[in-house]
Amino acid sequence: MRTLYHPPVEEITVEGILHAFSDPVRLEIYINLAVAECAKNCSAFATIQKRTLPKSTLSQHFRVLREAGLIRSERKGVELINSTRCAELKERFGAMILAIIEAYAKQQQAV
Amino acid sequence: MRTLYHPPVEEITVEGILHAFSDPVRLEIYINLAVAECAKNCSAFATIQKRTLPKSTLSQHFRVLREAGLIRSERKGVELINSTRCAELKERFGAMILAIIEAYAKQQQAV
C-alpha cells in the first residue's frame, strides 16, 4: 500500500472541494466526520443512507475526499482513522465549508 | 421545445446544488451570472475558461443549473435570458451560496 497522499493546503481548490461534495454519500461521510467528536475508520460508514456499500466503493470515496484535501487519514494498526481538515481550511475557504454543513443540517432536520 | 422546468424552492436540495456546482464550467457560469448586474443569454458563455464549448454542451449545463434550482431562464424572442435565483435561495440555504461565490472569487484573485 502506497502512502496516502494529502495535498498541501495551497493546492486545495474550490472546484476540487465541490467535486468531492457532489456525491451524496461523500457529503454525508464528510459532514458526519465534521460533527463527530472523534475520528472514525472507513468501515464505520459501511452502511450509509439506508444501503450497504461494498468496501471498494467506500475506499474510493475516502480517496476522493482525501485527495480533495477535505479529510486526513492516518493508519492506526490495521485500520485508517479519518478526520476533517476543517480548521486548516478555514483560513483559505472562509465560511464555505461551515455554511455547507449548516445548510445540510438544516435541510435534514426539516425532513 | 418543452416549457422550461424550474423547481419550486422547497424542492431544491443541498445535494442538487453541490452536484450542479461540481463542474467547473457550471460553477463559472453561475458565478458570472451572480456577480453580473444584468441577466445574460446562453451563448454569452460560448467561450469559457479558455475554450469554446459546442452549444449542445452549453445547453446541457444550463439545464443542470436550472433544474438544480440555481438559475431562472426566460425566453425572450429567440434567446433565453438567465439570471440567478440567489435571493429566493437565501432563506433556505443561508450563507452557503454566497460563501461559495466568495471562496471562488478569493481563489481566482490569488492566481
Next chain:
DNA sequence: TCATTAGTTCCGAATTTTAGAACCATGAAA
C-alpha cells in the same frame, strides 16, 4: 415565404463510477 439566429434533442463515443475478486498490511493467537 425564406433566411437567420439561439437553443434543444438525438444518439454514438468518450469518460467516469461502481463493485466483485484478488490482493496487501497489520496485529494477535497458536
Next chain:
DNA sequence: TTTCATGGTTCTAAAATTCGGAACTAATGA
C-alpha cells in the same frame, strides 16, 4: 515463527454519465 482475521486497496469489466456533432425547432425579420 506460522497462521488467521480484519480493514483497506487495487484491478478490471460493466454500468452510468457526460460530451459533442448533426439534425431539428421556435422566434423573428427581410
